[in-house]
Amino acid sequence: MIKINLNRFNELDALRGLAAVSVLMHHFLLVKDSSSQLESDVRILLYPFQNGPAAVVLFFVLSGFVLSLPLWRGVKSGYPRFLMRRIFRIYPPYLFTLAVSVAGAYLFYNDKRNLSHWFQGSWSSPVDPHLVLQHILFIGPSYQASQYNTVFWTLILEMQISLIFPFLLGILKRIPTGWDWLFVGLIWMLGFWGAYLIPLSSICQIAYWSSYFLAGAVLARRVLVFPDLFPGIFAKMPTLAVSLTLLICSTFIGHNKSQTMHLLSYLPCSVGSLGTILSALYNPFFRRVLDTKVAAFLGHISYSLYLIHAVVLNVCFHVLYPSLSFSFIFFPYVVITLILATLMRKVIETPSIQLGAWLTAKNYPQKSLTSILQPSD
Numbered sequence: 001m002i003k004i005n006l007n008r009f010n011e012l013d014a015l016r017g018l019a020a021v022s023v024l025m026h027h028f029l030l031v032k033d034s035s036s037q038l039e040s041d042v043r044i045l046l047y048p049f050q051n052g053p054a055a056v057v058l059f060f061v062l063s064g065f066v067l068s069l070p071l072w073r074g075v076k077s078g079y080p081r082f083l084m085r086r087i088f089r090i091y092p093p094y095l096f097t098l099a100v101s102v103a104g105a106y107l108f109y110n111d112k113r114n115l116s117h118w119f120q121g122s123w124s125s126p127v128d129p130h131l132v133l134q135h136i137l138f139i140g141p142s143y144q145a146s147q148y149n150t151v152f153w154t155l156i157l158e159m160q161i162s163l164i165f166p167f168l169l170g171i172l173k174r175i176p177t178g179w180d181w182l183f184v185g186l187i188w189m190l191g192f193w194g195a196y197l198i199p200l201s202s203i204c205q206i207a208y209w210s211s212y213f214l215a216g217a218v219l220a221r222r223v224l225v226f227p228d229l230f231p232g233i234f235a236k237m238p239t240l241a242v243s244l245t246l247l248i249c250s251t252f253i254g255h256n257k258s259q260t261m262h263l264l265s266y267l268p269c270s271v272g273s274l275g276t277i278l279s280a281l282y283n284p285f286f287r288r289v290l291d292t293k294v295a296a297f298l299g300h301i302s303y304s305l306y307l308i309h310a311v312v313l314n315v316c317f318h319v320l321y322p323s324l325s326f327s328f329i330f331f332p333y334v335v336i337t338l339i340l341a342t343l344m345r346k347v348i349e350t351p352s353i354q355l356g357a358w359l360t361a362k363n364y365p366q367k368s369l370t371s372i373l374q375p376s377d
Helices: 010-030 037-049 052-073 079-108 129-136 152-173 180-197 202-225 237-253 259-282 284-290 293-300 302-320 326-363
Strands: none
Touching: 010 037, 010 052, 010 259, 010 284, 010 293, 010 302, 010 326, 052 152, 052 202, 052 237, 052 259, 079 129, 079 152, 079 302, 079 326, 152 180, 152 202, 180 202, 180 259, 202 259, 237 259, 237 284, 259 284, 284 293, 293 302, 302 326
16 A cells, blocks of 8 residues: 655645646747747647646645645644744745736836737736735735736635635534535535636636635545545556546647636536546656756745746746747746746745744634644645
8 A cells, every 4th residue: 555644845846836837838839929940849848738717626726735734634723833934934925926927017018029818818918906916915816917917817716715714614524424525515615607607707716716625625625534545546547547638638629719608617627636636646656757956846846937937938938038039938938937936935935834834823722613733835
């Protein structure tokens, strides 16, 4: 039987890092349509490794999985402590990236480039103090969250869901194993139909995306309660192949389609995310891949990489294009992003996590109404 250590998150961090790279490549390919053979060749090479929507689903499922583990272990901690640690985990790096993104918008909003409609969605108008304030307060995501950074809508949702996630877990804990998936499905249906009826409703989007957090939480419960259930299945290569196929390919069903199809396509993608997480835990080959130094490094800087890459992408194309072609900009884009993400992790992200841990080590009681502890992920 394969033994796993769920006190360490090396493989899951590495999985998050690879997903961040997938987003990085996905956004690069959205900048411009192919107009030459070289650009087409670059797209062919990068296309199998990019899928931003699938990466977002995986991020949310992973968050639910990791955040819920202490609950299933019976670890007790207070809601204020959980929330304080989440704030220091998410907010300071986000706030720094917001400041850099707003500066970029201020400098380049008049610099119109003959690039895709998607690229024109960021830094396209003068800096609006009211919109900046909405970003600072995490109000949304129904407003134009992509004006400053195309990934901000996911961070806004992540923080909003963090506010209610302990209470959702408290409900989930009281539901017998076997019925918990029905609760997840109910939350998904409420969010889906609400988003269908009220497309820009923040509450509906929170409900919809929180179901993916809860799916990760239910999976964590199964892994801990039934440790012999998964190794025999998810140690096999065919299972890994099916999981990755569902994860990577499902969202293409809804690509450029209606909102309904887009939301529906996330459902099989979430199944692939669950299978990919289990494969990361149990499949020997996949674990070796995720334990490599490159994957471990990407996992270490994954959050900073996710935040800063869109800023670098915008600056590269505003400064270098069309002096450098679309294809040749890819190299400086990747190198600069990796360098800045590494610095950001060291200077901003790590001190912020440590400060949150220090502030909550003594100031918040261990007794709690939700029994949630935020791991230092």
